[in-house]
Amino acid sequence: MLETTVDEGVGDVVEWLALLRKFKLRRSDKVTIHGCALLSDPSSRKKLGSEVWTVYEQVAIASMDCQCLDISNLCIERLLSKFSNSVRVGRLEGMLYEAKGQWQQAEKKYQNLLELQPADAFIHKRKVAIAKGQGNLSSAVEALKQYLDIFMADHEAWRELAEIYISLQKYNQAAFCYEELIMMDTSNANWHLNYAEVYYTIGGVESLRIAKKYYASAIKLSAGKNLRALYGICLCSAAINQAKGRNKDEESIDLQSLASSVILKEYKEKCPKKLALVTSVLEKQKP
Amino acid sequence: MANDLVLDTAIRDWVLVPLSLVMVLIGVLRHFVSKLLRSTNTPDLKAVKEGQLVVRARYLRAAGNFIPAKAFKSRRSYYNNEENGLLHVPKSQAQNMQAQMFSDPNMAMDMMKKNLSMIIPQTLTFAWVNFFFSGFVAAKIPFPLTQRFRSMLQNGIDLSSVDVSYVSSRSWYFLNLFGLRGFFSLILGEENATDDTQKMMQMGGQMGGFGVDPSKTLTAEKDGLELIQHDWALPKLEQQAESVLRQILSR
Known part of the structure; x- marks a missing residue:
């Protein structure tokens, strides 16, 4: 307004x-x-x-x-x-160096400021940003780790770390971060979903089972509205069945069939054009 | 009899009004002085870390059921490990902490400053009022009161024959001291430094802060973590998810 x-x-x-x-x-x-x-x-x-x-x-x-x-x-x-000689203005100076791409000067500036105020979360975060801005992800991870060693209840930092780990393809570490996030906010479907995806990517029957469980909880927390979680359930169940080969199946495949029918229903209501495509994709995964 | 006591207008002009005015001015002055003295406190890195650690451990205790058993166990051993777990406080260190807190000069200095800004002006004004204005009957309140109010309103006058609705100058000082708080919060904003009662409360809180030592909270958190059983909540959620989907389909 x-x-x-x-x-x-x-x-x-x-x-x-x-x-x-x-x-x-x-x-x-x-x-x-x-x-x-x-x-x-x-x-x-x-x-x-x-x-x-x-x-x-x-x-x-x-x-x-x-x-x-x-x-x-x-x-x-x-x-x-x-x-x-205010720290707050010093931060701005550092940021200006960053914006100009003068990483070394920015780094030095922040280092000086940290000596004045060691518990300033903002400056620690800027150091992570410097590393990320240079495209140096592994040193960004190091800086973030240092930050989280002190401010370990900062969920945004955990999220950032998880995403960096994923882009570095370190899935086990990313899973750890998502576990941390799930514990901080148990009712957020996104964390459950991301955690499931990480485990699905890791692969192997055990991981797939875990992934399936977290996809299910993401469905529950989002009240079945999250298509990505629904697809995830289908993919996971299909992969588990494939891995086990013939000797299936004490586990219920209820969830898979339910999920796929919910997907189809969604598409029927909202995007009938793609219904045929989706149906064929889902058919292929059926055991 | 007491009703025909007539108050000189000079008393109003030279006692009642100046007294109130001085009280207000001193209040304003104190506000600015304490603003000047207030030191910016830089939080201690270790204290921050301990606080955050307790928060994180609390998350684990409250929501440990949402992560797989393996993850939970590894975290618990990370926190509670007897050798170098984060929540584990070595015995010798635990005793040191208390002594360290008391010897921290910054903390003591802060308290001193707060105390000084509160006590000094109060004693000074009280001495001033006592010296110049003792024994005046400064004002009369327009309604009758019972005898019990005598000690409140006629402090400094030892005459039982004077009607209780007359206010002595020293009592007027006290009434101003406690009654102007609302006025200050009006002219200086809500968080003014003149609020004595609030300061008292803060002091109490700080005293409490002295007593509690951080190693105790860490140890308490550790015991709490040790006690809880891990019961993975996810299988239950799977069934709930099924029922959610069924509901959608049946709509």
């Missing part, structure tokens, strides 16, 4: 920026445009009072996102002249 009025140039920019900060939104392009307009006008700067420094910070970060580095440079310079 407010955003559209701001775009038209009549809304209250200050209020909108404060709202973005409050909800941690990141409309970088618009923040850069409107924030710059606000900050370049001395009278409105005066009106902001002490809030002006927060806005400077916000605009600096937003303009880094947009690669308008001279704007963020300006903002940071202003902040530096006011708070010459």
Whole structure:
């Protein structure tokens, strides 16, 4: 609501920026445009009072996102002249180095800041970002591990680590991370689903069984709405049957047939065109 | 008889109003001074780590049933291992911690600052009021009160014949001291430093913080983990998933 009025140039920019900060939104392009307009006008700067420094910070970060580095440079310079040795401004400097691709300087900056404030989670996270930005995933893993050794209840970091492990194809480690995530938020179907997928990828009858169980729980938690979990059940059951060969099957194949019929029903309702394709795919997996 | 006691207007101008005004000004001053003195506390890395560790171990205890038995066991041994488990606190270290907490100069300094900003102005103003304004009857409240209020409203006047609805200057000081809190929160914002009762509570909390030592919470968490049985919840969920799917189909 407010955003559209701001775009038209009549809304209250200050209020909108404060709202973005409050909800941690990141409309970088618009923040850069409107924030710059606000900050370049001395009278409105005066009106902001002490809030002006927060806005400077916000605009600096937003303009880094947009690669308008001279704007963020300006903002940071202003902040530096006011708070010459604040850690918070130091973080911004480090981020600017990062945005310019000067990794070594950024690294050094963060290292200095960490000596001042060893328990600053944000700086630790930036170090991970440096490693990732350079495309060096294994050192990103190392940095993340260091971070998680201290802040071990941070679920976002666990998620990041899991995703990096997957892209490095270290599935057992990724599974560990997803276990951690499942425990932190037991009712989130996504973690169950991802965990199942990791185990399905690892392969082998035992892993497939585990994967099937977690696909089932993902179905339960998403009330059967998650097609990916439904497909997963079908694939898992098919793979298990194949692996076991002839001597099946004390396990129920109920779940598989149920899942496939739910998939078909979904498609019938929402996308009848692809029904034939899906039917043939599912038919092939039937024992 | 007491009803014809007439209060000089000079008392209003030179005692009642200045007293209230000074109280307000001192409150504002204290707010800003304590803002100045407040030190930024940098959290201790080890304390952060211990806090997070307890949280993570609690997750394991609460939701261990959602991960396979093997994963659960390996985690438990990681936490509870007698040699180098994370939750295991060596005995000698446990005793040290308490001593360490008390000798931490930062903590003591912080408490001192808080205390000073509270006590010094209060004693000073009280001495000032006592010296200049003792024995005045400063105001009269417009409704009658019972004898029991005498000690509250006529502190410093030892006359039993004066009607209770007259307020002595020293009592006026006390009324201001406790009654201006609402006013301060109005003009200085909710979290002002003048709120004495809140400060007292904080102090109590900090004292509690001294007593509890982190190694105890770690050990308690360890015992809790040791006790729970792992019962994998997933097979049950599988059946529930089946019934969910059946429901969808039957719709």
